[in-house]
């Protein structure tokens with residue numbers, strides 16, 4: 001058995017210091033001894049009352065469901081409380097209190113129930129002193145009793161903190177908070193998805209009608225009137241932007257189940273680059289020999305979005321680098337630009353729906369990317385340095401490892 005006194009650093013000096021702080025003296029010890037006989041005589045009665053109390057509460061009753069252990073524990077507890085009235089706060093006493101505290105933190109009894117029972121015991125013993133002695137006697141003994149009970153509580157707290165139970169509680173709290181946040185995020189996304197779908201659907205038809213009319217107008221109006229043609233061009237440009245936004249809204253609202261296939265990354269990347277406007281951009285590509293297990297249409301859309309963002313970040317000049325590498329069962333496809341980079345406070349929110357720094361767009365592009373990658377059992381990460389550029393990396397199942 002570990003020596004808890006040593007483990008907790010409670011050497012002679014430290015123990016004396018604690019007693020000194022509580023003001024516990026030989027006089028207190030004497031007073032406690034004066035009620036010892038009475039405490040022994042009524043110990044069974046007090047313990048029975050304590051158990052009556054423990055059985056009233058689900059949280060404490062649960063610890064005594066195993067039959068057979070009860071009588072044994074009751075006897076230990078009886079001896080524990082009797083010891084309070086022996087008035088001997090020596091090394092062995094400290095060790096015993098630490099050990100009992102340690103036992104309770106190991107069975108994961110929450111501190112509020114453990115410490116609460118001291119209050120119950122205090123109440124019952126004072127009641128006995130008044131009944132069998134007098135109120136004056138009780139008033140005389142109470143301060144000494146409290147000093148020792150607080151010493152016990154302090155040692156129990158030591159055992160709880162050092163034993164690791166408090167850390168475990170903190171950890172559980174963190175996990176449940178993360179789960180709660182994740183659930184809230186999912187709920188928000190679901191509501192937003194419904195709204196986006198509704199709005200997108202309602203706007204699609206009117207916009208299609210406007211685009212058809214524009215087409216007619218371009219044909220019908222004089223082709224040599226530069227001013228008219230310029231305005232029609234502007235209208236078409238804006239209608240196309242609106243169309244992209246509606247596309248984003250609809251994408252966001254209905255991410256379908258992915259149809260997984262083994263795809264060579266190089267094919268995907270080359271297809272995306274072919275369709276991108278790369279004027280003024282130097283392209284580097286290193287994706288040979290990698291393949292992923294994912295839905296080709298969905299991942300092409302993600303890559304296309306990331307490449308478009310990268311190009312826009314470089315304002316017509318810079319290097320776009322697309323690489324893929326295998327690592328621990330996944331393939332990491334990185335899209336790197338040499339644009340201005342993203343500030344840390346922006347970076348934190350960048351995948352949140354409706355968050356945008358662009359004058360145009362409603363901030364669903366990266367949210368859609370994240371949802372699509374997640375639907376493919378992957379994840380997307382970002383790293384960025386102001387003045388140097390950004391790298392978005394999608395992590396997906398390795399198509400080779402899976403085969």
Ligand code: HEM
Nearest residue numbers: 060061063073076077080099100103107109113114117118
């Ligand atoms: C002032 C508060 C308490 C004191 C002084 C106390 C005292 C003790 C003592 C002396 C033991 C035997 C220790 C050992 O074997 O190392 C014990 C064991 C036990 N106590 Fe307590 N106890 C207190 C509160 C509680 C409460 C509130 C519960 C349950 C709700 C509880 C449940 C148990 C159980 C289940 C054991 C057996 C642990 C095991 O051996 O696995 N105790 N207690």
